[in-house]
Amino acid sequence: MKYEQEIKRRRSFAIISHPDAGKTTLTEKFLLFGGAIQTAGAVKSNKIKKHAASDFMEIERQRGISVATSVMTFEYKGCLVNLLDTPGHKDFAEDTYRTLTAVDSVILVVDSVNGVEAQTRRLMEVCRMRDTPVIVFINKMDRDGKNRFDLLEEIEKELSISLHPLTWPINSGKDFKGVYNLYDKNLLLFTANTKAAEEDSLHISDLADEVVDQKLGDRDAEILREDVELVDGVHGELNVQDYLAGKVAPVFFGSAVNNFGVKEMLDTFIRIAPTPRSRETSKRVIDVNEDKFSGFIFKIHANLDPKHRDRIAFLRVCSGRFERNKFYHHVRLDKDVRFSNPYSFLARDKDVIEEAYPGDVIGLFDTGNFKIGDTLTEGEDFYFTGIPTFSPExxxxxxxxxxxxxxxxxxxxxxxxxxxxxxxxxxxxxxxxxxxxxxxxxxxxxxxxxxxxxxxxxxxxxxxxxxxxxxxxxxxxxxxxxxxxxxxxxxxxxxxxxxxxxxxxxxxxxxxxxxxxxxxxxxxxxxx
CATH class of the missing domain: 3.30.70.3280 (Peptide chain release factor 3, domain III)
Known part of the structure; x- marks a missing residue:
């Protein structure tokens, strides 16, 4: 239990979605809130030369899609968040499947216009195989899309998961006026083409308050009251244990490009998302609180920096403390290795770290020693299981x-x-x-x-x-x-x-x- 405090403040999650649902944009908003970047790059806009912070391969910048999982670490409200942005395109699904083995929870982005798409289904199947806790973010509410109730029904049916709305939208498309936060009982007002700010948030102890009518208009205020009554009646309080067991998915509505509804989700995520968990190995379950270090390689990336022929192996720490310059046992090769420059990442920017704890994802310079699924330990021989290679098509x-x-x-x-x-x-x-x-x-x-x-x-x-x-x-x-x-x-x-x-x-x-x-x-x- 040596490292209990460090483990408790870790949150490791992946963002998954169908291509173009707004995943990379959402990633950038998280990084903005975490103070990791100052301005977001428009992923597909040629006018803005700042490309999305999380897309670092030349081909990704040319095509405007993510083709490799990016790893980013940032601090937010006392928590250390390890965020993995995955490729949405189905041709890179295997990279995403492997990434899901390295995280403790998932945020699934659904496009309110297109609803559930083929790739979303496939990704959710992988989450269900592992009972991974999922939070759903319904994006692009400022565009004309599907009816909110129909959309929830479609997601539940198509993805075989129970949903629990924690925010509720007021209209959509050009009439979108904002969201009501069912968890914190406040109203967040939306103004087109402006970023959401603190002053747009109204704390409301009772939806019957006249302020609601003044801000939304009588008709929309009445519809919101009816909707909230219905949602509360059906769902009641969120049972956090059901979420952690992967049985219930909290739902948030918003518009990532307008930075709207994102902070509410991130604040809730920090409160309820799982801390790092214990893991199965070929010998026994490795408890996350064990003192001895263990971790596995879930991704390898060559030529992260084209000027230097480097290969980086991404390691998920599962137990104990990883220390720079300390020898660890490479189980498959049966030899001891050490790392003088282990990194934490913000996409292409790297910082050398002295230590890492369970839940952290770190980059290790690799001269060809690593393969996906390799395990590093403090001497014991075992493999972390559940990192398969799938049959190609x-x-x-x-x-x-x-x-x-x-x-x-x-x-x-x-x-x-x-x-x-x-x-x-x-x-x-x-x-x-x-x-x-x-x-x-x-x-x-x-x-x-x-x-x-x-x-x-x-x-x-x-x-x-x-x-x-x-x-x-x-x-x-x-x-x-x-x-x-x-x-x-x-x-x-x-x-x-x-x-x-x-x-x-x-x-x-x-x-x-x-x-x-x-x-x-x-x-x-x-x-x-």
Whole structure:
């Protein structure tokens, strides 16, 4: 219990959403409140040359979308907040899935105009797998969108989660007048094209007060009273334990671009969000209050600074205290390593830290020692579980366009696949390199980064595979026989594990039926 005070003031969360729901904008508003940045960058405006603080790769700034998870740390009201901004685009879902293993809670941004979209569903499934506590922020209330009750019903139905509104909107679109805070009993008034300020907030002990009619007009004041009565009648007080168990999601309404309704959510988040939790490992549950240090790598990023060929491994601290220049045990490599310059992050800005506690996300310089899922401890051997690699959906052969740059291409593709951008398979008994991704956009990113960062030009040829399955068997001879007969469809992943590349669902089912002694796995966590 040595570090109880430090653990209690930590909050680690990820912001997730469908692309363009306003996630990166919301991230920036949090950073403004935390005093971490002075001005927000308009993510897609070419007029403003300040790009979004959390988008730091060149390709992200050109396209106006986030393609890698950014990590930001800031102080707010006595709490140390570790915020992870994730890519919304479905092609980068795997990066987001892994990020969700490193946080204790999630803020889900829903666009009030478009409602629940495909990517939102997928992300919520991952949250539910882990019972991650979720807060919902319904954004863009100043645009004409769906009816507020219909929207809540849609979210509950589509995402299979109970909602509990903590603020309530007064109209929407051009008639949007503000939100009523059900938690703190105050009214926050909205004026178009201005940022919300303290003086826009009215403390109201009773909604029957005439001030409400004066500020909103008789009709809107009456509608608000009816709505609040209905919402209170249905939901009552928020049960914080239900939220922490992932059963109920508090809901806030606002407009991130106008900085409206964001502070109310952040204040509530600080009050109710979970502090760092204990975690499952391959041996036992590691209690967050244990004195000995442990943590795991959930993300690797090469060339954070293009001028220096650096690789940063992002580590989530799970127990104990991490100290600069102290030796820690790298479980997979069975060797001791130390770090002279561990970092905390504000997107691209890095600060060297002396120590870190459970809940913190820190960056470690990596010379090629780390892979995603690696565990560091103070001597004990175990792995943190639940950090799987998923089967890709699109497969392409990597073709070198410049034989003079073969070495650069090999190095580049090894480093990029270590980051988890894509998966690399080598054809069994041959040297054909096959890249597996979740979406097409990832191939564009790989091609762009190989050229920009390694000077290697390549192209991709589409391959007719439908899924990659890791194969294992207790009978070694059966496995050898299978790989010999199916050599055209068998490859090895980067760790030398055998993978069967199925052309279709029919082929996969046939092989599973014909080979009962061989197990086909859709994630690679089986090898941990």
């Amino acid at each position: 699109i497969f392409k052969e990597l073709v070198n366009k410049d034989p003079m740059k073969t070495k650069q291409l090999e190095k580049g593709i090894m480093q990029l696949t270590d980051e988890g951008v894509a998966q690399l398979f080598t054809q069994f008994g041959g040297n054909k390199k096959i890249i597996g991704c979740v979406g097409d956009l990832q191939f564009e990113v790989i091609q762009y980064r190989l050229l920009q960062e390694y000077g290697a030009s390549c192209e991709f040829r589409t391959l007719p595979y439908y899924k990659a399955c890791w194969i294992t068997s207790n009978d070694k001879n059966k496995l050898n026989e299978f790989t010999r007969f199916k050599s055209n469809n068998v490859a090895e992943d980067k760790d030398g594990h055998l993978v069967y590349l199925a052309q279709s669902e029919w082929f996969l089912n046939t092989e599973r039926t014909n080979n009962p002694d061989i197990e086909f796995h859709f994630t690679s966590e089986v090898h941990k």
